[in-house]
Amino acid sequence: MTYTVAALLGVALSVVADLFVLRTRLVTRAVFWATYPIVIVFQLLSNGILTGRGIVLYNPRDILGLRIAHAPVEDLLFGFGMVLLTLSLWIFWGRRGIDREPPAGQGSRLLAKIRKSGS
Secondary structure: OOOHHHHHHHHHHHHHHHHHOOOOOOOOOOHHHHHHHHHHHHHHHHHHHHHHHHOOOOOHHHHHEEOOOEOOOHHHHHHEEEEEHHHHOOOOOOHHHOOOOOOOOOHHHHHHHHHHHHO
16 A cells, blocks of 8 residues: 555545544534644644655655655645544544543642642
């Protein structure tokens, strides 16, 4: 399987998961598309550094050959799939009450114990 096929498959699977499996529908929200360019900027920056310095190399037969900031264009597709699936799962699990303990803003468990014992 080429990197191009893997990247396209990753995008397709993450969109299907978002719309039909997890039903978070992030790709239908304006806020997702308004903030996604922030992710792209940092993705291009890190990809440019890693591929430009030769830290990460790609087999020319496995990519289309189009590059942005030294990285293959497939990296943008792959990154999109990862970000979308991660955010979709975060929202999905949050809706089901799978949260960290203690809730955000209330400090660490150690701090909670110190407060409780000091009261």
